[in-house]
Amino acid sequence: AGRPAPAGPGDLPHGAVVIAAITSCTNTSNPSVMLAAGLLARNAVERGLRTRPWVKTSLAPGSRVVARYLAEAGLQPFLDALGFHLVGYGCTTCIGNSGPLPEAVSRQIAEHGLVVCAVLSGNRNFEGRIHPEVRANYLMSPPLVVAYALAGRMDLDLLRDPLGEDAGGRPVRLADLWPSPEAVEAAVAAALRPEMFRESYADMEVGDEAWAALPVPAGQRYRWEPGSTYVKRPPYFDGMARQAPATVPDIRGARALLVLGDSVTTDHISPAGSIRPDSPAGRFLIEQGVKPAEFNSYGARRGNHEVMVRGTFANVRLRNRLAPGTEGGFTTHLPSGEVTTVWEAALRYQRAGTPLVVLAGHEYGSGSSRDWAAKGPALLGIRAVLARSFERIHRTNLVGMGLLPLQFLDGQSVETLGLTGRETFEILGVDAAVRAAAPAGRRVRVVARPDDGPEVSFEALVRIDTPQEAEYYRHGGILLYVLRRLLDGEARPPAAGLSVTVPRPPAPDAPPSDPDRIVDVSSMASFPASDPPAY
Secondary structure (H helix, E strand, C coil), X not given: CCCCCCCCHHHCCCCEEEEEEECCCHHHHCHHHHHHHXXXXXXHXXXXXXXXXXXXXXXXXXXXHHHHHHHHCCCHHHHHHCCCCECCCCXXXXXXXXXXXXXXXXXXXXXXXXXXXXXXXXXXXXXXXXXXXXXXXXXXXXXHHHHHHHHCECCXXXXXXXXXXXXXXXXXXXXXXXXXXXHHHHHHHHHCCHHHHHHHHCCCCCCCHHHHCCCCCCCCCCCCCCCCCCCCCCCCCCCCCCCCCCCCCCEEEEXXXXXXXXXXXXXXXXXXXXXXXXXXXXXXXXXXXXXXXXXXXXXXXXXXXXXXXXHCCCCCCCCCCCCCCCCCCEEEECCCCEEEEHHHXXXXXXXXXXXXXXXXXXXXXXXXXXXXXXXXXXXXXXXXXXXXXXXXXXXXXXXXXXXXXXXXXXXXXXXXXXXXXXXXXXXXXXXXHHHCCCHHHCEEEEEEECCCCCCEEEXXXXXXXXXXXXXXXXXXXXXXXXXXXXXXXXXXCCCCCCCCCCCCCCCCCCCCCCCCXXXXXXXXXXXXXXXXCCC
């Protein structure tokens, strides 16, 4: 039966639930599960149960209609009694906007190295995304979020173990609180009306008085505010030549900025959650006069490249083999051997004119198809990513930002080739590979030269898979391609004679040793590690 729950935040164990959030996204658009959560809360309150004191609770549905039908059903007061107060509408916990944990809880986590948990009804639970102090995050339906908030811990069997005790000291289990299908259907029929939606969305584009009072500059062009820490003119077009280069240059004298393992998500690459004051992005905001309490999140600051580039590879759970013994956005600058932040190392490399590469394993870029997971690396000076496989949308985004996605041939990897990441890299034959008409020609030669010892030379597959992608890459990315197209006044420029074979998926019985096998992590079987193909 599981161990007793702790009495308070002073003796938290591993597995304690410290965040319970009914948050926006798919689940809060379903009246049945939202009303089921309210009914479970009512049943719990009537039995004398309360959520545990160390659990930070919140309710943030994606629609104002939810608040209306919860009130109509008379269930919001019971959610309030358990701490699930309405905090707003839209993205909160799922995007890392839960805010700080109580100081006593944070102190216990830090002092004892606790693995604590969050439960949420969102659709993302990647490492470091929900909260920097919470290592385990579980997705579930809204009524289960309420149930785990009552229990206060994850290590229990919900079918057998009690969630708590009633006023008489009798155990109360989930089965005692779970509403019947008939009760849920009756609540939906009584509380939900079509006019709720029509009335809530009738003036959706009007906004409130504060929105209407905002001054709006005249003119057709956006007026950049130099002092803004939210929206800043990005440097994507700085130094752009009027015409695309005739050939694509090789990459020479490159250094590895990171050596990563399998299943590196876009949240590892470009975090969406909170900004730590001691991080490069946090220090930058402080220098701009922004107080830590007003940092907001990386997701909210994505209009400012100065913040986002400093946050690239700054996920607190990232492990870079170039900086063993560290966790977070750290690397080793070469050849100095100094361990520093990814941002500071990249800045030093840029000043020295050194191009950068990333080495990785399987499923690089899985998860949300976040554009900043390609923009950030491009601004850091990364020119190529060499991985064993890519998530398909992220691979396309890399090409769209002018980065070269390279795939190890079958049977090869950082480990089998004996690479450490401390070598100097050359990637040769890029132009011919981008223009190749046959899959066999879409290869480059990678030469890794260590400071001492023999060089390692091997071929890698160029994952520029379509003629249009080849055109984007030749221009330096889709942004430069589109601008040159607009300047030329062309509806669609010709492909400049490029002919690239569009790869076909391997046959089900294709031998695993096929050196040109394309490995994209994009099937429904990979969901939710990557977004489904229809996303």
